[in-house]
Amino acid sequence: MKEELQKKLREAFPQLTLDLEINERRIVTVRGECGSWDELVDVGHFLAKQKEVKNVVSRMTVRGLAIPEKDYAPLAEKGRKKGVIRKADVVIVGAGVTGCGIARELAKYDLDIVVCEMSDDVCTGASKANNGNIHPGMAVKPGTLKARLNVEGNRLFQKWADELHFALDWCGCLGVVTDEKLMPAVEAVYQVALMNGVYKPEIVSPERALELEPGLAKRNLDIKGGAYFPSFGQVETYEVVLALAENAAQNRTTFLLNTTVADVLHENGTVRGVLTDRGIIEARYVINCAGVYADEISAMAGDACYTIHPRKGTLAVLDKHCRPEFNGVVMIIDGNQIQNKKNAESKGGGMGRTNEWQMLLGPSATEVPDKEDNTTTPEDLAYTMAINTNPNAGVADIIRIFCGVRPSDFSEDFVIEMSPVTHGFINVGAIQSPGLASAPAIAKMVEEILLKDAGSVPLRASYDPVLPPKTNFRHMSHEEQDALIRKDPRYGRIICRCEQITEGEILDAIHSRIVPTSVDAIKRRTRAGMGRCQGGFCQPKVLEILARELGKDPTEICLKDGDSRILLKENRRGTLNPQPEKGDGPV
């Protein structure tokens, strides 16, 4: 088998000298030097597409390119000195939508769960920087794990929204074609949707398309037909993840933020826990939801069975004054669409909107060697903006450009399994799009894997799946706003003028279970700073409130995780004018 594969590889890439190994689980490990990063990715994809291959581990290098690697040694050293700090039943590595979804699912059992997150907050990786689409499941290859979990997750999302009170809008996705020749492609998508079990897909006539999206009438298009997917939904992902984390914490899950897992402890084929930079946490189960780092965590557990090749995506948010023309996502296909080769493996984003009715474009899809490379580039932005077909919107209307990194493996499917090598270690890796839509089904699947192994686990008597709704001043009527301020005047002070976010809402966020310590963490919880001035006016106020409530000095408050302080030191006030004695009044 190995020789045959080697031969195929030589034929496809005659310019390269590569060595292969294939194990009994059909995992191929490939070594050698490639000419470019894109070539390395091509090799990985080529191998993973072969039917005798389950997945690909890359040990390849690229000529003249230093592929960034995370150095765990100093973190491990630091943690080892601290020894065992905690004993738990389950350790979850990573607090994105997958990790928090699983934590919340398992919190209904009488289990001691600890979530370790390297960042200062939940939802800071792939879960943060995406377009919040709940995909119906028509864009995934039938028969894959992705296809099953996408469709199942899509159906479970409403229950999450009902229990956790985040905004979920089933706005629908409509694709129309203006060329008769494209109708077979529409039919093909429809058939895939049927095969995958997508909820109520529909082939639509031109009249039906206009009925579904009246905004199309203004475009004066010669619509030939199309397909409609009513189960396309829209959320703000950070709202979902925060709600999951809050509810998990409400049900006694422990979140250790700023905690990096530096090693997975295992002996005799059984997992024993994790070594973090803050010490050792012993556990019977370790669930790997580490996003772009999941392959490294899996290798730490002695189970190198996939490689994450980061794929970044750039998105643009437009000013609210560019009102979206459509209720849902509308794709108008005339046969002249831009074809981006790099985009072939990942469904790029379309022209959508947030639930706050801002136009949202993207993401693009660009392969990069650095897992933390979320830089925006003119090329990626051009791709993202080319998605726009709204004649009243353009580059001048952008208020924010951001970029996230998808954790994709070469098989381009999810990797979810109890490790056959290290018992108790559960991989939940390569969760890229449609990872968000799939998250509820992924949580259920991991629950089943764990229960199957553990046998019966008693339920938690105090379990409450309901997270009370948050106060959203901006969505209230003036009468409701008046009543709210009379009850609690802190809701009468507007901090973020663009999005009308009150001090009361910011205080609610600070005094919640997952305590936000950075300005961006406040932004994700409240929207303060997400509007058109991008925090120009409210950042100093948010910073002041954070410092006051957390008992910190303003110079300690960060924008995001790591050393991202906004203010470095005091100005010359002390040296210019001698400080007055205490009690002399204001300085």
Next chain:
Amino acid sequence: MKKLDMDIAVIGAGPAGLAAALKARELGAEKVLILERDTEAGGILQQCIHDGFGLHRFGKRMAGTEYAQVFIDALEKTDITLLTDTMVLEITAQRTIYACSRQEGMMEIRCGAIILAMGCRERTAGQIQLMGYRPAGILTAGSVQRYINLEGYLPGSRAVILGSGDIGLIMARRMSLEGIKVEGVYEVMPHPGGLTRNIVQCLHDFDILLHLSSGVVKVHGKKRLEGVTVARLDENRTPIPGTEEYIECDLLVLAVGLIPENELSIGCGIEMDPKTKGPLLDEEFMTSVPGIFACGNVAVVFDLVDYVSDSAETAARGAVRFLWEGILEPLQYVKTVPSGNINLIVPQRIRRGGEKTVSFYLRVKKPDKKVVLEVQEKDRVRESRRFAFVAPPEMIAFKAAASGSGDVILDMKEGSHA
């Protein structure tokens, strides 16, 4: 909900709002109210501790704070109501304001006339498509000014300034005085964005270089800013390969323009001018919604606070007249038309009929020397003025007579060298 009836409500207690309220009261409006979102009056002037304010109006150089204090002191001698920490959430075309505060809850305020004086905001990193990482250490010039002058903290130790707008220039000097090393000012346009006097006093006097036709092409640093790559730009603002240069810095100051803050105006259906990004105004500074007036930087971005105060008084006169006389029949307008090197004009239109003196505010498209500005009405030159030097950052303000009988053309021939 608390209900109030007012003759005139002014939104914003910055230089425009204060001057408008004082003038309206002086002219006889009885119940005048100012709604201010900040904790004190004065607006952005409270963080402007540099001088240069008031030259036109008071004939002396004052700090921004001093200029504001003149109006605040005057306000205290009147019975004008000032509500601070009060945010206006909505204005209706029927002149009802919804505003909230901790003390009052929601208020419904019915007004005889409304004067908009909300000022402007700064353009941001996203709006100029700043590329690369998004670390801490990237702030607008106004935010840096606030942090240093009001909060008392320094947001960096080595700064690059992108854009040569006035606040950026002022901050180049201010940061230098605070010991922050300013590595240079980069301006994407081939000419400066700020006033000549600020280039001289804030850059030349501090040995800070201004790089024209240059911009920041990449931001470096994942958590905190580590540096920027700058490059020279061609006429299409595309970076010229080979001109890239890395500059180590921990603060990138954005002084890339101001935008009038008209969300409330748009919300009540006021027609906007895409050029000024402010409401379409007539010679009384009334918007397209009868009884709602606009002044100061919400109308058009002025460079001098003196002009802001003048515009406020024009709007106040109009508002008081509206209060007493109303508008009996729908107004008819003639346009003011920019021609030649003129880029924008406020007011954009003039009420038809009746000889009047109009205060014009205009900006040119590009710098020029020894030019003549003509005010033409029905092919007749009503007025002509000579200028030794004109440039986009220097607003031209003057008064001229107009009869309202036909469109008024403001023409400045390029290089007319009269």
